[in-house]
Amino acid sequence: MKRPGRRRGTVLLLAIFFLVILNFLALALLDLLPLELRAAGRNRLETAAFLAADSGVLHALAFIEDRVSRGETPLPDDATSYVLRGETGDWNWEATLTADPQTPPRGTGTIRVYEIHSLASLDGVAYRAVRALARQETFARYAWFEDQRRSDLVITTSNYHIDGPFHSNSRIRILVPPGFYDQNLTPTFESEVTTVESHDTPDGVAYQGTPPYDSQGNPLPERYRKIFRGGRESLRTGARRIELPTDSGALARAAQGQSSVTPSTRGVHLGQDASSEGLSGGLTVVGDVDSMVLAVEEGGNRSVTIKQGHSTTKVVEVTDTAITDPDGNPVLRGSTILYKPDGTFTVHSGLTNGLIYGTGNIRDLQGVNKGKRTVAVDMAANKEIVLGGSLTRADTPVGQTPEGGRDSLGLVAYNVRIPTSVAQTVNPPTDIYAAILAGTKGSEGGFYVDSWETRTPGRIRLYGGLMMGYKPAWASVDSVEGTVLNGVTVDSTYDPNLASSPPPHFPTIGKFRVLRYQEEAPSVD
């Protein structure tokens, strides 16, 4: 007898066959899903890796800024390299800070530069790396800086125009002439205003005249914008104190270069290589200087002529065009000639680092600057620089704002003085293109105008910044009208190139600025 229902097996086979086919189709469709998921997942991973690497850079920056603000070296034991490690969620980052060749202890530069290499990894696998370059900020980033202001001085809204960052370690008082808010003047402060201390007023500033707030102390935005371009928000009191240097020892060392012996005999000395006749530093001038003239020679080479009593020394740097020396021998570009007071000369390979350091006073400084240069004197010994006339730049027509940082000049002294022979008239004014730092921490050093109470009104047109230990009076002003009665007013035009490309070895502040930032393929080294 045959078993019934034999055909049912066929049905089962058929059903399995169809099921398998359907399964294949479904699987094929499902195949697409992980592709999308994987792409999205990778995206997320990459973003997280980048953020982790970036937090390593931020941490490294905060680390060195914090140390410098506490008066320590950026890296512990002033090492050339230092590694920081941290976590961000599941991610680990490792940030390596490395000093650049000019940064101590590798070099004698006063402006420190560190490379930050930050690597992000997850479970031991490196995913992303970021490389950044950070350079220490200098005082040249300010349009105006004052450490202290003792007397009841005012910044009047009609005579001052500060178009860059302003900082005071003290507090400020602003004179507002009658009807000021009804006029359409350029705001006195174009950029950020930070003060460490404050007056007991609604916004920390003492106003002589009508304040920019109402009787309840509520800010009146219209009025604020007449004084501060950015309105109330651009004024901040209680800012972190920024200390001026106490001496210029770092500049003296940078001028000396690798020379093993500190110059001590009166006269001009070139910072030389330890081994050869090549240059490695700047100029060191021992003793008081009666006059120092910066100039551009024929062919575009830069020079400085220094008079000390009956001795005249001239240093020509062959920056642009090859010349011949007094003996008729060619002097190639990239060399420096030192013409000595006794009529002899020496030729050195290399150019100076742009630093002219004086151990004494410079009683008359003027001329045209070419190339980046800093003229400094011994601040700890209260030495001063007296401006003997205009100080202009080879790359900028007089009266115009510089477009680059090629010929920027820095002056560093305990006092910078304007004698009665300079800035005698309002028109034409005396033009000064420089970042001027005058004064040391907590001292009376500053930017002084001689006989301001008695001299007729004069004007300095400053293209750069003015950083002062002490802000003395420069002019007497009618406290109601705001007009100048006697003395010198300073019209300053901020040069932002001085912040990004500061004069060589200009004194630094605790902040660092990132100059370069790039993501790169991770390389574990």
Add this chain to the structure above:
Amino acid sequence: MTPRTRQPGLTLVEVVISTAILALLGMILARIYVASQSAYSTGTGRVALQQRARQTMQRLTPRLIQAVPATDTQDAIYTPDDLLPMTSKVAYTIPAEPFDPRSPTYHEKWILFEQSTGLVTTNADTPGEADLVLARNIHWLGLEVLSPNSVKITVVVQAPLRDVGGNTRDQEYRVQTTVMIPYYATR
């Protein structure tokens, strides 16, 4: 009691019906197969489209995050003045080589999209060298500077893909992101 007879053969009706059912099933299966085939190819096409949009984004982002302003009074990233219709362009500055950190100079870079060609191009890092093509076949690239520290990027790509109904028409994929310029986080 019905006498037990030999099992009879299938009737003609049975054969016809079962063949019809089988044919129907086969047809349905074939339809499903074709539909899933096209869904698969549409799907892979879509994934490729998304990939293209994401890749474009990934080529732009690392370039833009390098932006560092030349001076404090300038922005790291900005919309240039010479913008033409049906194009989008963003300009930014990066350190120029050779780079001296104590006396840095900066080089202006731009990223340009032209809808007429569908090309995304940028100028070389070294002045004088030929422009580079970053992406091709892009339907639209939006480059919108939202603030000095952020730029919104929108990438739109299109491709002819078959839809469920089996008709081929242009399908679009769009990705959008806002790139923050890391320089500003360090200020």
